[in-house]
Amino acid sequence: MTHIPFPSWPDVAPRLIAVAAGRDPTDLVIRGGTWVNVHTRETLPGHDIAIAEGRIAYVGPDASYCIGPETQVVDANGRYMIPGLCDAHMHIESGMLTPAEFARAIIPHGTTSIFTDPHEIANVLGLPGVRMMHDEALLQPINIFTQMPSCAPSAPGLETTGYEISAEDVAEAMAWPGIIGLGEMMNFPGVANADPKMLAEIAATQRAGKTVGGHYASPDLGPDFAAYVAGGPADDHEGTCEADAIARVRQGMRSMMRLGSAWYDVESQITAVTEKGLDPRNFILCTDDCHSGTLVNEGHMNRVVRHAIACGCDPLIALQMATINTATHFGLERELGSxxxxxxxxxxxxxxxxxxxxxxxxxxxxxxxxxxxxLVDCPHFDWPDSARNTVHMGHTLTDQDFEIKAPDGANSVRANVIGVVENQAPTKALKADLPVVDGLVEGQGGTCQIALVERHRATGGVTNAFVSGFNYTGKMAMASTVAHDSHHMIVVGTDRAQMALAANRLAEVGGGITIFRDGQELALVELPIAGLMSDDPATAVAAKAQKMVEAMEACGCTLNNAYMQHSLLALVVIPELRISDLGLVDVRTFEMIPLFEGAE
Incomplete structure (x- = not known):
């Protein structure tokens, strides 16, 4: 399917001028509404909007002079007329949907512009995968702007991805029609240490006159943060407290405050505006990661705006943070956002x-x-077989692949354990004393096993460790090929045989999420495209995702949106402790650490 570009302002300026001057009838008039002006933060009753060629020609108290015999007239009946909502930072893949189905899911919620970083598919399929996402995005009836992924792998030397993104890839993508800038620069130590590859990507973006996305996940606001800002990222969405938000805007960055399916970072940061009185034009709302169940049942950017208002934000300021602030940040203030x-x-x-x-x-x-x-069609891209066959484990796994052998003669061990934190992306680096049974270390008391199964190059590699916080009970396992950002396979379980069943099941279906208990599959969400997405409708995917949530609860997990926590356990750029195909990563120091304390 060929993309037909939306006409640019120069293409239609003569018509817009003619309509505004009364020389030419317009296509559509929305009449008698209350105009929400996000430039001036006003509500102005009794206004009309005249629309021609898909753009606004006139806004004022009386557009009757623009109406001709063929003009469609819609009566707003005094309702508020607000700009379409913008999501400033998000990942379509987190919805488990393709761009077309993601668009179909968010359109009823009023989101008309999204700024998406497809670095999930970049880790699996490289630049060709990014191009597929970009091309389907351009087919949609809403504005989907693509940020070229910057970090695949997210932390070089600490993980192995399916593909690597190069500075040359970034420079090439900057010429694509839908590329708006560089995706979140997750390798913040690389930027702070002037890594040539990271700086080359940033330079290519800035030479193209586009925006560099940020991702500074460290709580350290000292010299490393200053060095990161000096390196060029223009925004950041990893703040979790008021001090983070203030530090970013004081340094000339935009503070992006997120409410996703599991990230609740608006309430703790918006006090910088509501209580400290900082200029709200430097604050932006976003979702980052929303799965299909949230989209179908709760909403998208409308949900975020409502939440900001519930946290004490003036409704007009909250709307600015989801419209004009975003447009201005990306250099699109003359194109959208008001x-x-x-x-x-x-x-x-x-x-x-x-x-x-x-x-x-x-x-x-x-x-x-x-x-x-x-009410509209959302056209699909023809996803090739290369995007649908991406789970390559090398061999059928057995319970022996998930065995964790204890040091010789040990009756117990002190293990480094990943600690899940509810509703936040960071984890805790914990320690636990665990028993040894027949030479194998066993989880206990809320600590269960986690494994990362290599699935890109069929190496047969399995990295085993421990995780705490899910509170699973009984003999169960959950496996997912969504494993930010390397997107190998994460398996969490209390029983090695169940872990093997779950992993092999995902190899069989080509990727997705599954939960097994006592040898029976409780839930399955098939994600055949890159092991990340389904091209089924959002409602169908959400229904399967809901069964997954119910299965997690049946296995003892009561965390809010625990699947999002599960999927980020391999994200080796967010502190404190993560797992990769190379072992345990202490993200506070960006070093590998042993599984057992005192081990080499």
Whole structure:
């Protein structure tokens, strides 16, 4: 399917001018609404919007002079007219959906622009995978801007990915039509230490006049943070407290505050605006990671805006953080983010600015959703077989692959354990005294096994360790080929035989998520595209994901959105402790550490 570009402002400027001047009738008028002006932070009752060629030609108290015989007229009945919502930083793959199905899921929630970093697929399929995501994104009826992934692997030397992204790849992608900038620069030690590859990627982006995304996951706000900012990243979404948000905006970065399926970082940071009184134009709302169940059942950026308001933010400021602030950050203030002449006609009608019901949605002047229903087609890319056959383990696994042998003669060991933190991306580096039975170390008391199974090069490698916080009971295992960011396979379980069953099942179906208990499969979410995504509708994927959540609960896990915690256990750029195909990684020092204390 060929992408037909949305007409640029120069292409349609003569028509917009003619409509605004009254010389030419317009295509659409939304009449009698309350104009929410995010430039001035005002609500102005009794206003009309005239739309031509998918863009706004006029906003004012009376657009009747723009109406001709063929003009469509929609009565807003006094409702608020707000700009389409923007998600400033997110990963489509986290929804377990392709760009087309992700678009279909978020359109009824009023999101009309997303800025997506497909670094998940980059780790599995490299630059060709990024191009596939980019190409399907450009087919959609909403604005999907792609950030070229910067870090695959995210931490060189500490993990092995399916593919590596080079500075040359970044420079090539900057010429693609839908590339808006560089994806989150996760290798913050590399930037702080002036790594030539990282600086070459940043330089290629800046030469192209595009935005460099940030990801500074360290709590250290000293010289390393200063060095990172000096290296060029323009924003950051890894803050978890008020001090993080303040530090970023004081240094000229945008603070992106996220509410995803499992990341609840808005409430702890928005006090920088609501209590400290900092200029809100430097703060932006985003989701980062939302799985399909959240999208279907709770919402998208409308959910984030509502949450910000519930945390004490003025509704108009919250809307700025999800519209004009985002557009300005990416250099698109003349293109989107507000209801003003020349901009894309991305318009929401809502009857309340606090509860924010999304009643009607237009994108580029086309009605795309009404009362929760998507009204438009979201075209699919033809995903090739190379994107669908990506789970290569080398051999069928058995319980012996998950054995953790104790040091000779030991009756117990002190192990380094990954500690899950509810509703946050960071983990804790814990220690636990674990028993030895028949020469093998066993989990106990809430500590169970975790394994990373290599699935890109069929090496047959399995790295075993321990994790605490899921509180699983009985004989069970959960496996997922979504394992940020290297996207090998993560298996967590209380029983080695169940772990083998779960891993082999995902090899059989080509990737996804599965849960086994006592030899029976309780839930399966098939993700055949790169082991990350399904091209089924969001509702179907969400239904399977809900069964997964219920199966986790049946196995004893009560954490909120624990699957997101599971999928990030291999993310070796967020402190404190993670697992990779090379072993345990202490992300506080970016060094490998032994599984057992005192071991070499």
């Amino acid at each position: 209801l003003t002449p020349g901009r894309r006609a991305d318009v929401i009608l809502t009857s309340d600015l606090t509860t924010l019901p999304i009643e009607q949605v237009w994108a580029r002047g086309q009605l795309i959703a009404e009362n929760g229903e998507c």
